[in-house]
Amino acid sequence: MTGTILGAPDIGRALTRIAHEILERNEGPEHLVLLGIPTRGVPLAHRLAQRLAEVEPSFDAAARCGALDITMYRDDLRKQPTRSIGPTTLPKVGIDDATVVLVDDVLHTGRTIRAALDAIKDEGRPKAVQLAVLVDRGHRELPIRADYVGKNIPTSRSERVDVHLGETDDEDAVILSGGRS
Amino acid sequence: MKHLLGTQDMTREDATLILDTTAQMAATQDREIRKLPTLRGRTVVNLFFEDSTRTRISFEAAAKRLSADVINFSAKGSSLSKGESLKDTALTLQAMGADAVVIRHWASGAADRLAQSGWMHGAVLNAGDGTHQHPTQALLDAFTMRRHLVTEPDGRGLDGLTVAIVGDVLHSRVAGSNIALLKTLGANVVVVAPPTLIPFGMAAREDISVHYTLDSALEAHDFDAIMMLRVQRERMTGGGSGFFPSPEEYTRLFGLDRARMDRMPEHAIILHPGPMNRGLEISAEAADSPRSVIVEQVSNGVAVRMAALYLLLSGEEAPND
Numbered sequence: 001m002t003g004t005i006l007g008a009p010d011i012g013r014a015l016t017r018i019a020h021e022i023l024e025r026n027e028g029p030e031h032l033v034l035l036g037i038p039t040r041g042v043p044l045a046h047r048l049a050q051r052l053a054e055v056e057p058s059f060d061a062a063a064r065c066g067a068l069d070i071t072m073y074r075d076d077l078r079k080q081p082t083r084s085i086g087p088t089t090l091p092k093v094g095i096d097d098a099t100v101v102l103v104d105d106v107l108h109t110g111r112t113i114r115a116a117l118d119a120i121k122d123e124g125r126p127k128a129v130q131l132a133v134l135v136d137r138g139h140r141e142l143p144i145r146a147d148y149v150g151k152n153i154p155t156s157r158s159e160r161v162d163v164h165l166g167e168t169d170d171e172d173a174v175i176l177s178g179g180r181s
Numbered sequence: 182m183k184h185l186l187g188t189q190d191m192t193r194e195d196a197t198l199i200l201d202t203t204a205q206m207a208a209t210q211d212r213e214i215r216k217l218p219t220l221r222g223r224t225v226v227n228l229f230f231e232d233s234t235r236t237r238i239s240f241e242a243a244a245k246r247l248s249a250d251v252i253n254f255s256a257k258g259s260s261l262s263k264g265e266s267l268k269d270t271a272l273t274l275q276a277m278g279a280d281a282v283v284i285r286h287w288a289s290g291a292a293d294r295l296a297q298s299g300w301m302h303g304a305v306l307n308a309g310d311g312t313h314q315h316p317t318q319a320l321l322d323a324f325t326m327r328r329h330l331v332t333e334p335d336g337r338g339l340d341g342l343t344v345a346i347v348g349d350v351l352h353s354r355v356a357g358s359n360i361a362l363l364k365t366l367g368a369n370v371v372v373v374a375p376p377t378l379i380p381f382g383m384a385a386r387e388d389i390s391v392h393y394t395l396d397s398a399l400e401a402h403d404f405d406a407i408m409m410l411r412v413q414r415e416r417m418t419g420g421g422s423g424f425f426p427s428p429e430e431y432t433r434l435f436g437l438d439r440a441r442m443d444r445m446p447e448h449a450i451i452l453h454p455g456p457m458n459r460g461l462e463i464s465a466e467a468a469d470s471p472r473s474v475i476v477e478q479v480s481n482g483v484a485v486r487m488a489a490l491y492l493l494l495s496g497e498e499a500p501n502d
Binding site: 069072073077078080081082083084085086087088118122123124 | 182198201202205206208209212213214216217218219247491492495496
């Protein structure tokens with residue numbers, strides 16, 4: 001199965017559901033901080049924060065949302081061309097004793113999340129770290145799982161999953177391509 | 182980028198990439214834990230044939246903040262002072278597994294020689310060669326100016342800014358690197374120095390304005406930044422070989438004091454690569470004024486060198502799997 005797997009309405013619904021799950025699991029938004037992993041985790045984190053604020057007006061979306069760049073914590077820096085470093089912006093409240101929800105677009109090998117956990121460790125000591133992803137495509141190489149998943153998409157390793165978002169691309173869509181049949 | 186040798190051949194894209202990376206590195210230096218794991222297991226050698234405290238500790242701090250191992254190799258008290266050639270030193274470093282060599286040398290072109298020789302395969306970073314180039318100093322100056330004078334600096338150059346460089350342009354590798362980089366980034370460069378300290382041919386260049394007194398330069402231009410170069414006493418003294426009649430006269434014509442500082446636009450900043458000769462090229466009032474960014478230059482220096490080491494050392498060595 002290739003082509004567009006999720007359209008804009010599907011992505012919207014998935015994010016709304018994840019927002020409710022986050023609130024349920026954590027019994028409210030008091031200690032929540034959302035950190036998006038650049039590039040596309042950042043707009044996703046902002047959208048989730050927006051939805052949390054719609055459900056719980058006490059939640060200040062802008063003040064509880066940030067970006068966490070993990071480039072300098074990757075374990076494959078020497079296997080790739082030099083990567084440019086993205087911005088890290090932490091919310092003013094900091095992440096000490098907060099419940100941090102990491103937000104990324106695609107969960108694949110788990111190595112990005114491993115790097116993110118290391119990056120968080122250098123920024124502070126949260127009470128708990130949870131993981132929200134729009135797409136889980138399988139093929140984990142590390143013992144890591146997501147707490148909140150928009151959609152599980154079984155893939156083969158040779159396939160590509162591309163997430164397009166209105167903020168960074170032209171449209172909202174999850175596209176599956178490549179793949180040897 | 183394989184090496185960082187100078188700013189003359191640096192493209193605008195590369196320069197902006199280094200400055201943008203510097204901004205991210207600087208942001209990590211405000212945290213409680215400043216150390217990043219990025220270059221764990223890589224070895225950086227500081228190879229210093231000339232005395233330098235600031236540049237060496239700045240490179241050392243940068244490498245250590247990125248978790249690289251640092252080996253300091255200075256001329257005094259080592260095989261270098263026993264007459265070992267640059268080639269043999271390079272072969273030694275190669276055998277020790279140096280991934281990057283930071284070299285400061287009294288001879289212009291030493292860094293290029295090391296990079297192009299094939300004696301070693303690591304990256305070469307020029308930390309000052311003779312009177313030629315000192316690229317990380319120019320990059321940290323550009324970063325400091327961009328941070329203060331350009332709104333939303335990410336991705337931008339220094340377009341339209343007017344920058345004065347005052348002092349011994351002839352012998353200064355800082356000036357050599359700065360002039361090239363400032364032009365690449367789109368700034369207007371004004372050079373102020375006694376005629377004896379201006380490189381041959383510079384006065385004829387159309388893309389640089391040259392002034393022979395600081396007062397005439399202040400009259401003619403509104404500076405956004407003024408960079409005071411150190412009067413290198415070791416190169417100026419000696420009967421008959423002096424480049425200007427007396428330090429007092431130099432101060433009178435080129436020193437930055439309160440009165441001259443007040444003639445600059447209010448937003449203008451003051452830079453100095455250090456170490457300063459207070460009372461000679463810059464008065465204490467100017468050096469300690471709120472417009473002075475001289476201390477900030479030092480911390481930006483660490484961030485710039487982190488960015489350079491990251492960009493030179495993090496890329497692939499083996500082909501993709």
